[in-house]
Amino acid sequence: MATLDISNNHGSHIEQQGIFAPDCLQSLAFREKDDRFKDNSIVAFEGTCEWLLQHETYRRWAACDRDVLWIKGKPGSRKSTLLRYALDNVMEVSKIGERPLVLSFFFHGRGAELQRTPLGLFRPLLHQILSQVPDVVPDLVATFEQRCENDGKPDIKWQWHLDELRRFFKSSLVKVLESRPIWLFIDALDECGKENAVDLADNFNSLLQSLPSTAIEQIHICFSCRPYLNLDLNPGGAVIYVKEGNKQDISTYVKAKLSGFRVRMGSTIPDLIIGHAQGVFLWARLVVAEVLKLKRDGSTLNEIQKEIYTLPLELDDLYLELIQSMQQQRSMQKRSNSLKLIQWICFATRPLSLDELRAEGYADDNDMMERRVIAFSSGLAEVVPSSNARFVQFIHQSVKDFFVEKCLSALHASLKRTEADSVVGIAHYRLSRTCIRYLAMKEIAQSTASDCDGLTSAFPLLHYATTSWIAHVKQSETRDDLQDDLLDYFAWPSEHLVQRWARIYGIIKRYANDRPPERINMAHIVSRYQLIGPLRAILQKARQLGTDINTKDEYGRTPLLYAAERGYESVVKELLEKGVDPDSEDYTSRTPLWYAAEGGHEAALTLKRKKNAVVHRWPGQLKVGSKRVSRYYYRKTRM
Known part of the structure; x- marks a missing residue:
């Protein structure tokens, strides 16, 4: 069959948009944008999926009878594979x-x-449009040019916003449809979260309704998602359920995979698996792997048959069976390693590479690490290649859902199975402390490396630890997991580790908007991220230890100013009760009250009521701020 090359070939089209188009194209790209498309696990097994092209619903959609086609199926049924096909x-x-x-x-x-947000959807789509038909997005390139001239480099000084990219996408589609048809394929809509999925489906529905009838005949959109989300707002929309053709595909796959010993086994085992799969391809894949393992271990035909009969038919139950059977064969240390690895895969802020995970001491080299990943996860995790490394992920989204919602609590002996939120909080707590301990390594303190490549090459987990420990602390804090020992991990009142973290962050992400400023200390951090427990501990000991709570960073910002800027009223109250200066100005002469009012935060009222609080102590060009504060205060107090 002929296939379409959808690789990102910029071609000569880009030259038509002038010197800014290639840079604009680069600003829309991100490293992982094609990773899922290139994932071999969603490529159709030979001889499967062919039924789709002959399916009556598909043929009607392809013939313009319907503008939207939905491919639906329960977890593990191969929706992504069918859409990719x-x-x-x-x-x-x-x-x-x-x-x-x-x-x-x-x-x-x-x-x-x-890879899992609406912003991540529209950036690659506009990247593809700009690559292939740049003449339909002149406003996109013009906006990019203006931003670069006024603000500086993209991703460093400014970011693309979802709403503007959505507008550019809509206008570009309208222009394209004037001269050529569009075929749009979007996979796993449910994996961007229910709220986002509903919003996107509504957006596309509105887009279709706004198109003239001539354009409607030119556009074809294909989505895949789980069936529990009722996203197809048009009752007459075209829907294909994957289970309709999966039985034959499962049969093809199972018989091919077990062909090596079908002569000795007869057809009993393949037919048993095919019959029990109930249209769930992933179930068949996992059971085939288990059968092959049993055969390698010397199990007899009868033993294999009995094992298949005992395997649960639901995916979640099968996952639990695989994990529990493997756990029973492990030592306590290996169980602990298995749990921690699963926590990393579940809750890391991004997928981790083999090098990063290996830095945790799991293995001596990447090949051994890959074997450990498969063994410790009972085959439910895998290693996938990316542009510059090999990353670890679960074999399917349903596996992650299973661990987060059910299994991790079962692996914690001290928790009830229903305490999923506690499990998440504990996991983020442990990962945050692992990151902090990594930052505290004496080898890092003694390192002479002064550039990002040198540091991350010598210390593979350093980039992640530097940029993610706070995210894990915040996630743990929101689930009521106490952070009282955070100060101990940083050896507070010493600020050496905080300063080291800020210095390393400045090397690794020099131009990042969230780069911690110089002279930042622990009081700034706990106020900036609303960590109430550690903040109270600092405030209680501040006078005894001679700690200045009005201390300023390189921009003249105090802990109170950080809290006011973000609207953390509870932090503002804690600081004011301990007598911090409510009128301390930063180096632009702005006060905490100015920042709170600028953001429209309730914290502005707390500051305004503070005796002698200064409302508008700032330079002449900013005096409009005082009116803003007064209007905000008047409006709130009149409510």
């Missing part, structure tokens, strides 16, 4: 049209943030 074979459609523009994006719930 449709994308790869779109040129087989008889009415593909002249010069079709084919666009695609694969959401990835186990991937990096941009």
Whole structure:
């Protein structure tokens, strides 16, 4: 079959948009944007998925009878594989049209943030449009040019926003449809979160309704998602349920995988697996792997049959069976290592590479680390290649859901199975402390490396530890996990480790907006991120230890100013009760009250009521701020 090459070939089209178009294209890209599309696990097994192109619903959609096609199926049924197959074979459609523009994006719930958010959807889609038909997005390039001239480099001085990219996308589609058809494929819509999925489905529905009838005939959109989300707002929309063709595909897969010993086994085992799979391809895949393992271990045909009969038919139950059977064979140390590895895969802020995980001491080299990943996860995690490394992820989104919602609590002997939120809090707590301990390593303190490559090469987990420990602390704090020992981990009242962290952050992400400023200390951090427990501990001991709570960082910002800027009223109250200066100015002469009012925060009222609080002590060009504060205060007190 002919396939369509959808790789990002910029071609000569970009030159038509001038010197800024290539840089604009780069600003829309991100490292992981094609990773899920390139994932071999969603490529159709030979001889499978062929039924899709002959399916009556698919043929009607392809013939413009319907503008939207939904591919639905329960977890593990291969929705992504079927959509990928449709994308790869779109040129087989008889009415593909002249010069079709084919666009695609694969959401990835186990991937990096941009792989699972609406912003991460529109950036690659506009990247593909700018690559192939740059003449339809002149406003996009013009906006990029203006931002660069006024603000500086993208991703350093400014970021693309979702709403503006959504507008550019809509206007570009309208222009494209004037001269050529569009085929758009979006996979795993549910993996961007229910609220986002509903919002996106509504947006696309509104887009279709706004198009003229001539354009409607030119656009084809294919989504895949789990069936529990009722996203197809049009009752007459075209829907294909994966289970309709999965039985034959499962049969093809199972018989091919077990062909090596089918002569000795007869057809009993393959037919048993096919019959029990109930249309769930992933179940069949896992059971085939288990059968092959049993065969390698010398199990007899009868023993294998008995094992299959005892395996649960639901995916979650099967996952639990695999984990428990493996756990029973492990020592306490290996169980602990297994739990921690699963916590890393579940709750890391982004997928971790083999090098990063190996820094935790799991293995001596990456090949051994890969074997450990498979063994410690009972085959439920895998290693996938990316542009510059090999990363670890679960084999399916349903596996992550299973661990977060059910299994991790079962692996914690001290917790009830229903305490899923406690498990999440504990996991984030442990990962945050692992990151802090890594930062505290004496080898890092003694390192002479002064650039990002040198540091991360010598200390593979350093980038992650530096940029993610706070995220884990915050996640743990929101689940009522106490952070009282945070100060001990940083050896407070010493600020040496905080300063080391700030210095390393400045090397690793020099131009990042969230880079901690010089002279930042622990009081700034706990106020900036609303960590009430550690803040109270600092305030209680401040006078005894001679700690200045009005201390300023390199921008003249105090702990109170950070809390006021973010609207953390509880932090503001704690600080004011301990007598901090409510009128301390930063080096732009702005006070905490100015920042609170500027953000429209309730904390402005707390500061305004403070006796002698200064409302508008700032330079002449900022005097409008005093009116803003007064208006805000008047409006709130009149409510």
